[in-house]
Amino acid sequence: MLQRLLPLLVKLREKFPPAYNFLVRVAKRFLGGTFGVYPRPLANEVEAVTAVLRSSQWNMAYGAGLVHERLEAEFAEAVGARHAIAVASGGVALQMSLRALGLKPGHEAIHQVDTCAATAMAVMNAGVTPIFADISDRTFMLDGSDLRNRIGSETRALIATHMWGNPENISELRTLARERGLKLIEDACLGLGAVVDGRPAGCWGDVGVFSFGCVKPIQTGEGGMIVTDDESLARELRSLRHWGDRTIEFGVRDATQLAWNGRMSEILAAVAREQLRGYPKHLNELRDAVGEFQRTLDGFPGLSLVMGTAKTTSDCALTQVVLRVDESLLGLGKASLMSELKRNGIANGHGNFELINSLSFFKSDGWRDWILRGDIDRVGKNNGGSFPVAERVFAHDGLGLGKSNFLSAGNRKHLQSVLRSLTKGRAA
Numbered sequence: 001m002l003q004r005l006l007p008l009l010v011k012l013r014e015k016f017p018p019a020y021n022f023l024v025r026v027a028k029r030f031l032g033g034t035f036g037v038y039p040r041p042l043a044n045e046v047e048a049v050t051a052v053l054r055s056s057q058w059n060m061a062y063g064a065g066l067v068h069e070r071l072e073a074e075f076a077e078a079v080g081a082r083h084a085i086a087v088a089s090g091g092v093a094l095q096m097s098l099r100a101l102g103l104k105p106g107h108e109a110i111h112q113v114d115t116c117a118a119t120a121m122a123v124m125n126a127g128v129t130p131i132f133a134d135i136s137d138r139t140f141m142l143d144g145s146d147l148r149n150r151i152g153s154e155t156r157a158l159i160a161t162h163m164w165g166n167p168e169n170i171s172e173l174r175t176l177a178r179e180r181g182l183k184l185i186e187d188a189c190l191g192l193g194a195v196v197d198g199r200p201a202g203c204w205g206d207v208g209v210f211s212f213g214c215v216k217p218i219q220t221g222e223g224g225m226i227v228t229d230d231e232s233l234a235r236e237l238r239s240l241r242h243w244g245d246r247t248i249e250f251g252v253r254d255a256t257q258l259a260w261n262g263r264m265s266e267i268l269a270a271v272a273r274e275q276l277r278g279y280p281k282h283l284n285e286l287r288d289a290v291g292e293f294q295r296t297l298d299g300f301p302g303l304s305l306v307m308g309t310a311k312t313t314s315d316c317a318l319t320q321v322v323l324r325v326d327e328s329l330l331g332l333g334k335a336s337l338m339s340e341l342k343r344n345g346i347a348n349g350h351g352n353f354e355l356i357n358s359l360s361f362f363k364s365d366g367w368r369d370w371i372l373r374g375d376i377d378r379v380g381k382n383n384g385g386s387f388p389v390a391e392r393v394f395a396h397d398g399l400g401l402g403k404s405n406f407l408s409a410g411n412r413k414h415l416q417s418v419l420r421s422l423t424k425g426r427a428a
């Protein structure tokens with residue numbers, strides 16, 4: 001049935017968006033499980049929000065076991081960190097982390113060139129300079145030797161992204177950071193639930209940052225979290241999210257840093273607590289479904305699962321399921337595969353983001369208005385440089401399948417049958 005229905009829905013979305021949106025609302029309300037709709041409530045989100053709205057405490061304040069404080073305790077426990085600081089978004093979490101870790105204008109933070117552009121923007125909004133590095137062909141995340149070559153005299157931090165919830169090579173990066181005296185920030189915005197060597201992603205670095213925004217593992221509309229084991233860093237971060245005010249954490253009415261409103265509302269904290277509660281079951285089901293899909297990939301020469309450093313799907317958060325496409329083995333180019341999947345109603349995208357240095361702001365001179373200190377020539381060369389592996393992954397090798405494809409039996413069957421019909425008789 002889905003085979004016929006989904007292409008019709010794709011056409012409806014293009015021609016009559018209001019009718020499509022109405023159907024999606026109905027499907028979400030009554031048939032969420034059947035159609036694998038995501039995000040959706042994973043526990044008692046509606047009741048939890050109602051309870052906050054019925055109280056008089058909608059904003060973040062301190063003390064008295066408020067909702068965000070309970071969320072912080074539960075989140076810290078879930079990722080095995082001592083402290084968790086609830087914030088307004090993953091981007092502000094990155095900015096606050098860089099500031100709390102002492103990075104100043106002219107200092108550099110290195111991250112992979114094809115992560116979400118939000119990372120580079122957040123680095124710049126913190127007054128810091130992003131330096132891009134290429135990725136490994138195996139993990140689709142930071143390439144250790146390219147990264148080493150990019151470290152310069154002003155480099156102060158590495159930002160390691162657990163891309164799409166695949167675990168990054170974090171113990172190696174931690175060793176490198178220690179050797180070179182650099183701070184390590186784990187960007188786990190897409191990686192809640194991923195596991196590296198038996199320990200959750202996010203608790204390896206000086207800080208780990210998470211997002212609860214669009215397409216993230218758990219969602220609250222907007223929101224994020226920072227985790228750290230360092231008590232004094234946690235206090236600094238709590239002050240930074242409050243326009244730098246030091247009254248609560250340090251007992252003085254003063255501000256010593258340029259800061260942000262990084263607060264999360266109690267309403268969103270209520271959603272986050274319930275999402276977090278329902279997440280382990282959701283993630284286990286997703287892992288099982290993708291594990292089963294992986295076993296069928298033998299039947300599709302030219303397609304294989306990319307899981308970062310993980311050996312099995314049980315260490316991945318699978319926020320998007322990343323496939324390696326071997327175009328010649330498959331007998332089909334990635335671009336054609338993507339458009340055929342889309343035509344058949346299969347949510348898909350690239351296995352990485354477009355290279356950040358290909359965006360006009362970085363490609364043209366837009367960034368020069370904002371990066372005023374440090375080795376500007378070096379930044380210009382980095383922005384204008386080439387990143388061959390990331391370029392190839394974006395153009396040919398990396399495909400992402402939306403997790404909704406795996407969240408219902410009907411969707412999984414549909415995916416299989418579309419892949420079968422697209423690859424039939426083509427493989428080399």
Ligand SMILES: Cc1ncc(COP(=O)(O)O)c(C=O)c1O
Nearest residue numbers: 089090091116118119189211213
């Ligand atoms: C890897 C990564 N880092 C950071 C962010 C920023 O998170 P937010 O949108 O919550 O600011 C995103 C958002 O898509 C992301 O994918």
